Each structure stands twice: as structure tokens, then as C-alpha cells.
Amino acid sequence: xxxxxxxxxKTGIKTEAFPQADEALRVTAQxxxxxxxxxxxxxxxxxxxxxxxxxxxxxxxxxxxxxxxNLEGLGIKCVASPRHADMLLVTGPVSRHMETALRRxxxxxPEPKLVVAIGDCGCTGGIFGESYASRGRVxxxxxxxxxxxxxxxxxLAIMQGILTAIASTKA
Amino acid sequence: MRIEGxxxxxxxxxGAVPVLRAAVDAMQWREACRRSAFDGGRLVALWxxxxxxxxxxxxxxxxxxxxxxxxxxxxxxxxxRFPDVSDVFPxxxxxxxxxxxxxGLTAEGAADGRPWLRHAAWxxxxxxxxxxFAGCQPPAAGHAGAADNxxxxxxxGDGVHEIPVGPVHAGTIEPxxxxxxxxxxxxxxxxxxxxxxxxxxEKRFEQMDLxxxxxxxxxxxxxxxxxxxxxxxxxxxxxxxxxxPPRALWLRxxxxxxxxxxxxxxxxxFLGNDAGLAFxxxxxxxxxxxxxxxxxxxxxxxxxxxAVIPGGVARDFSAxxxxxxxxxxxxxxxxxxxxxxxxxxxxxxxDRFVTCGRVAPALAAQLGLIGLAGRASGQAWDLRVNHxxxxxxxxxxxxxxHRNGDVAARVTLRFEEIFESLRLSRMILDRMPLGEYxxxxxxxxxxxxxxxxxEGWRGEVFVALETGRDNQIxxxxxxxxxxxxxxxxxxxxxxNIVPDFPLINKSFNLSYSGHDL
Numbered sequence: 001x002x003x004x005x006x007x008x009x010k011t012g013i014k015t016e017a018f019p020q021a022d023e024a025l026r027v028t029a030q031x032x033x034x035x036x037x038x039x040x041x042x043x044x045x046x047x048x049x050x051x052x053x054x055x056x057x058x059x060x061x062x063x064x065x066x067x068x069x070n071l072e073g074l075g076i077k078c079v080a081s082p083r084h085a086d087m088l089l090v091t092g093p094v095s096r097h098m099e100t101a102l103r104r105x106x107x108x109x110p111e112p113k114l115v116v117a118i119g120d121c122g123c124t125g126g127i128f129g130e131s132y133a134s135r136g137r138v139x140x141x142x143x144x145x146x147x148x149x150x151x152x153x154x155x156l157a158i159m160q161g162i163l164t165a166i167a168s169t170k171a
Numbered sequence: 172m173r174i175e176g177x178x179x180x181x182x183x184x185x186g187a188v189p190v191l192r193a194a195v196d197a198m199q200w201r202e203a204c205r206r207s208a209f210d211g212g213r214l215v216a217l218w219x220x221x222x223x224x225x226x227x228x229x230x231x232x233x234x235x236x237x238x239x240x241x242x243x244x245x246x247x248x249x250x251x252r253f254p255d256v257s258d259v260f261p262x263x264x265x266x267x268x269x270x271x272x273x274x275g276l277t278a279e280g281a282a283d284g285r286p287w288l289r290h291a292a293w294x295x296x297x298x299x300x301x302x303x304f305a306g307c308q309p310p311a312a313g314h315a316g317a318a319d320n321x322x323x324x325x326x327x328g329d330g331v332h333e334i335p336v337g338p339v340h341a342g343t344i345e346p347x348x349x350x351x352x353x354x355x356x357x358x359x360x361x362x363x364x365x366x367x368x369x370x371x372x373e374k375r376f377e378q379m380d381l382x383x384x385x386x387x388x389x390x391x392x393x394x395x396x397x398x399x400x401x402x403x404x405x406x407x408x409x410x411x412x413x414x415x416p417p418r419a420l421w422l423r424x425x426x427x428x429x430x431x432x433x434x435x436x437x438x439x440x441f442l443g444n445d446a447g448l449a450f451x452x453x454x455x456x457x458x459x460x461x462x463x464x465x466x467x468x469x470x471x472x473x474x475x476x477x478a479v480i481p482g483g484v485a486r487d488f489s490a491x492x493x494x495x496x497x498x499x500x501x502x503x504x505x506x507x508x509x510x511x512x513x514x515x516x517x518x519x520x521x522d523r524f525v526t527c528g529r530v531a532p533a534l535a536a537q538l539g540l541i542g543l544a545g546r547a548s549g550q551a552w553d554l555r556v557n558h559x560x561x562x563x564x565x566x567x568x569x570x571x572x573h574r575n576g577d578v579a580a581r582v583t584l585r586f587e588e589i590f591e592s593l594r595l596s597r598m599i600l601d602r603m604p605l606g607e608y609x610x611x612x613x614x615x616x617x618x619x620x621x622x623x624x625x626e627g628w629r630g631e632v633f634v635a636l637e638t639g640r641d642n643q644i645x646x647x648x649x650x651x652x653x654x655x656x657x658x659x660x661x662x663x664x665x666x667n668i669v670p671d672f673p674l675i676n677k678s679f680n681l682s683y684s685g686h687d688l
Contacts, residue, residue: 004450004513014457048343052368055684056393056474061343062437063463066456080341095370095687096292098346101338127387132299132306133292133371151476152393 014067035166036075040086044076044166047085047109051102051141052134053092056152057119061089063155076162082106087114087165089158090142093121093128094135106142114165116146118158123147174239176206181242186409187560188624189240197254200246204235204256212237213539213552214260215624216633216650217267219274224302229274232648234622234633240558241624243635248276255281262539262655273300273373288366288687291319299374324362326352331359334669338367342673345683349672356668361661368687376647377639381407381481381612384644388634389476391649392685397423397430398627399634399649399685400479405560405623406636406647407481411615416607419483420561425496425599426475426484428592431628432503433462433474435585435592438680442582443514445674446523454510458503465499483609493600500593511586524579528663528675532574540659542630542652544679547584548576554626565602566595581678615642629682630656651685 036044048061064071065078079085082105094102106113117138120126125136138144145168148161172181174191179199184190195203204214215234223229228247233256235242246253255278257264267278268287275298286295293299293306323333331354338346348364372391376384388403389396401423408415436459443451463473469492470478471485478485514520530540532549540550554560555568571587573580615638623634630652639645660679664672 003509003516007454007509007513008450011454011457014453049339050343050345050368052370053345053684054390054393055345055682056390056396056476058343058345059394059437059474063456063460066460067453068457068460078343082339092368093370095368097290097367097369098338101346101367105339127390128370128372128375131371131374132304133369133374151390152474154473 015070015073033074035163039166040075042075044087044162045079045085046076046087046089046162047079047082047105048089048091049082049102049105051090051092051098051122051138052095052128053119053121057091057122060152060155060158061091061118064158069155069159071159082108083110085109086112087116087162088142089116089118089162090138090144091118091122093125093130094138094141096133096135099135099141102138102141114146114168115142115144116148116158116161116165117144118148118161119153120149120151123149126151176210177203179203184243184409184620184622185412186621187405187414188409188622189558190243190622191239191241192243192245194245194247197246200233200244201254201256201259203242203244204233204259207235207237207242208259210237212242213541214256214262214655215241215631216635216648216654217256217263217270218635218648218650219270219276219300220637220646221274221300221302229276229301231270231276232635234635234650236552241622243622251275252277252279254279257281257283260539261537262658265658266654272298274298275301285322288369290321290366290369292369299371304374321364323350323364324352324360326360328354330354347683351669351672353669356670358664358667358669358672361664363657363661365657365683366687368684370687372688373646373648376644379644381615381638381642381644384647385480386477388647388649389479391688392651392653392682393474393476394434395430395627395629395632395651395682395685396474396476397426397479398625398629398632400477401427402623402625402632402634403636403647403649404479404481405625406621406634407612407615409621409623410619410636410638411481411612411621413482413610413612415483415610417561417604418487418606419608419610421599421603422484422487422608423479424562424566425596425603426470426478427625427627428596428599429462429466430475432589432592432596433459433466434628434680435589436462436507438677439510439514439582439585441677442524442578442674443520445677446520448514448517448520451510451514451520454506458506461499462503465495469495480609482612483607485609487608496596496600500597504590504593507586507589514582514586521579523671523674524582525577527578527671528667528678530576530659530663532576534662535576535659538659538662539655541655542626543584543588543628544581544656544659545630546570546572547580549574552631554624554631558624562599562602566598568595578674578678612642618645627652629653629680649685649688651682653681653683653686656681657686
């Protein structure tokens, strides 16, 4: 227990650790927080759906919750059910075998049903494209509000995508 | 060339992997499998190919690991039937089921005749990997995959009920379906259903040339991009008769070890978290992020995608890079040692880890568990040790293995492999030769073949390639170690309680994308 506490104290707050990347992050984070406060009473919930990715995008979505990016610290949280979610983060080209599951997840999500497509595959179908097994881009299957390119997109780019989607609900 | 115990004429294949190959008949196919299993060998991959467009019958191929390296068997298939080998190698069962879905070739006598990768995207009579498959183009919109009635294994008896989980899971993970049959909290049976991520990768490869294929190979399973890109490059180089410059091979090894370190760090964090110690996740995800950022600074990509290309690597790195990695190794070694001590002495954590999700060595051997999970169950296979390619032969890799086969063993193994990979990274930096970092790939003759075989962080990644005209890919089969290990997860969870499943699953951390193709 002593070791554990010592390590926690020694580690300190990592969210402020890297000045260069931090500057960019700080701006994004502040804007995000005010938007979340304003539109979603301080708490935005996200349901992630992997519709056929190579699992690269999942690695970066997981990175969002590391102490450097600390997404949860902004009141943005990943939840286990689409019924609890304000937003879907969808990765991958939509495989035909995931098409029904993705549609059902979308139907289960309450309004405003924001959808952010993550990664080159989510945006355009990417390297996998459309085929006998793949429907390609996410918007071929469900309506998409914001598409974040990148292979995979950086955690910062995903954060910005989330912000853009929140901002779009004002209109 | 003859080998003792096999009544087959073999020929050697050039390249970084020691490969003997032979065309066999149905009798030799089964005999060779049986013989290699008897000698302690195992099935690496089993896949198909279609040559009906050039007037030849379709064929099934098997790669077996034997003492000398790989044994590659090709069996031309008449009347769409070939003998089942799942009684010899249980791991063959799902591969044979996939083969029937994709090629319409049936393993005669196989016990499990259910479809595997095919759900409802194409009809039972259609076979997407056949050269004459008409449905390459996407079907008209609105053709949603209708529900297909997959016959899950039913467990009867008083108080037995089913818990269906997935394909969309509760966490940020890949999709698949798990059907638990339980009494109270205890799992009586798990039946997995995968294939949700099948996105037609093997067909996609056939529309690409050798250069484009490298990019796709790096995206078969994103978390193992270096292992796949290297295995793919190895296959191309073996078909083209090209040997990459030494510096390129040393750099590849450095990248592969960095991939191993990053993934192990991430897994250790999640394993702590799944057992209720969020501290572990915070600590390890910071360490992982540091590795990713250095990757980006030195190699231009956080996960090292597209860093390995056929012929070598995409870019060299500077002297500052060497200093940066050295400093990082020191920091990591210290930090991981401190957290290991905390993990080891945390009673709550150890209570969850020890004896949970156990795969005994005998079962692991029988069913062919490989890679990281295999080594935690006494299956001492590591290509970096068994069949080291350059530079691993010079590095004297220390293989880590355990016999307990529980979550605790898979955790300990990850800790020890991180320390070993740090040691290897330092040695690579010390000894890496100077010189060119890539060689050109010439025009490769049609119907040339090559294989790649690389020990990724999860286990061995295998790639088989056949070239077409003008450096096009005629056939490419990428094989993920998850094929072998998914069935073992069904056994590991038996007798455990449902809430321990996420922990057990995470301790294997298998790939869905690499498996579903």
C-alpha cells in the first residue's frame, strides 16, 4: 500500500505534463468543457461501436482515457449501452455482418443521436472499400454528423471531432 | 529431398524462413499431419486457393511447424472434398469451416459442419474467394444481412440458462458474439461466434499489387501492424529472391519489440483495471502513451504503421533517436519494476488473478495453444528462439514461459517479456549495422510463392503469398495466432464465474479483425 501511494504521489498529475502537445490539448479541452456544460448539463455520454475496423482506431479511443488526454475529466464518458448514450463513435468500414447490429444500436440511442465516424475507413471505406463483405463508409448505413479522418486519427483529432459534433447541435 | 518419417518428396523454398514444400495426395495429407503431430509439431495455418481459371483444380494448403522449420503441403482437391485433419489438429476445425464458406471445399468427416465466417452477407452456395465469384461488386443498398439462425450448442438440465453477449460489447473492444450457458454464476459452456468483422480482406488483396498489399497487410490487425507488415515483406522478398540490407532487418526487430512493449504495457493496465485496480490502468496507459509519442517522433506513426515495407523499412532514424530510445528504456525498466512490485503484493489483485481462467499445459498442447497465451501454459514456442531470423539469431532471446496457465501467469509473462524486449532493444541499438535501409523489389515472375513467419506480441503471424502477372497479388493468406487461441478461451472460462470472463478474455487479448479477415 505504501508503495502504491508513493507511486501515485510521485507520478503526480500527468494531464499537464507535456507542454507542446499540452498547449493544443488545453485549448481543445477548454472549448470542449464549455460546450459540454452548455449543451449536455456537464455530462456527455458516448457509446463506441466497432463496425469492422482493423482495431487501430480502438487503440486511440482507449488512449483518450489515459491521464494525458483525460477525456473523462471533462465530463465525457464511454457507457456500456446505447440507451445511455448521447453520441455514437463508430469505427471501421461497416462490414455486412455488422450492418444490422450497427442499425439496431443506432435505433436504441436516444436523441440527439450524434454520430461521429472515426478513421479513414469510417469516413470513406478506407483501404477496405466496398465489397461483397463491406458496406464501406459509416454514412452508407446510418446518418453521420462528423467524420474524423486519419489512420488511425490521433486522440486529439478524435477530441476535436467530438467537439465539432457537440457544436453542431446548437443549430 | 526426403525427410525421415515422411513418404513425400520435398523441395526447399528460398527466403528468411526455413521452408520445405511438397504437393501431396489425400493420403499423404493426413499421414503428414499425423506424423508431424506425433513428432511434437503443430498446425500453423490451413487455407485454400482457386486455380480453376487457369485450368487447375482448387487446392488446400497447410503449414506445419516441424523441427527444421515450416512444412508446406499443397493438396489439389477433386470433387470439392478433402480429408478432415481436425481429429489430429483440433485447431484445424474452424479453419476448415472457413475454407468451406470461402471456397466451397468440404473437409470430409469433420465433426463440426456449421458455417464459420459466413453469416448472411452471401448465400450458402456462393464462395467469395473463388475466382469466378460474381459478387465482387457490392450488392444493391438495402440488402441488409438478414438474421441467420446459427445453431449454438445447447446445454440442457435443471437451472441452466443462456447469456448472449455481443456482437456490440460493453467496452471499447471489437465485435463478436459469446453464448454462455450458465448455472447461477458458473459457466458450463461458452460457444463463440466470430466473423462479424469479415470485410473481404483476402479478396481485396487480389485486387492489389505487391506494394499496395503492404499497406493492407499492416491493417489486418492494427495492434500487430509491425508483425504483419514484416511477415508480408518476408513473403514478398522470398518470392522475389531479395534479401533486405542488414540495417533494415535490425530496424524491423527494433520496431517489433517496440510493438510488443506498447501492447504489453496497455494490456497490463487493462488487466489491473478489470480486476478493480484503476491505478494500474492510469500508470500503464501513461507509460504506453510515452512509447507511442516517441514512435511518432522517430518513425512518423504512433503504432508504426507502414514503417516496414517490402525490401526494408520506410525510413531510417537518427542518432538522437538512438539516445531517445535508450533513455526511454531506462525510464520504462524502472517504472515497470515498481508497478510490478505493487501488482505482486496487492492481495485483491492476486486474488482475482491466481487460478482464474486456467488452461493446463496438457490441454494447451492437445488443442495447440500458441504465442503469449501458449507460453503461459507451458507451450514453449517462440519463433525468435526456435527459428530465429536476422537479427534474432545474434541476440540470444530468452524465452519466457510458465506452467500455471492462469491469468496470473499471463500477467507475469507480459511483465517478463517487457523486460526482455527492453534488453533486446538496447542490444539492437548497440549493435545495429550502418548502411542502406531498403532494397528495391524487382518484377516478380508470375506464380512465384513466398511465406513470412514472425513472432508478433500475440503470437506467430504467418503470411502465404502467390504472385500474379505484373507484380499483382494472385493469392494472399494472412494468418493470425488468434485462430489457434480463440477455441482455448472457451475452455479457459469453464467453471469460472461470468464476471471473471472480461478478465480472462483480456488476459488472452485475441484479435477479432485478424481472425475474421
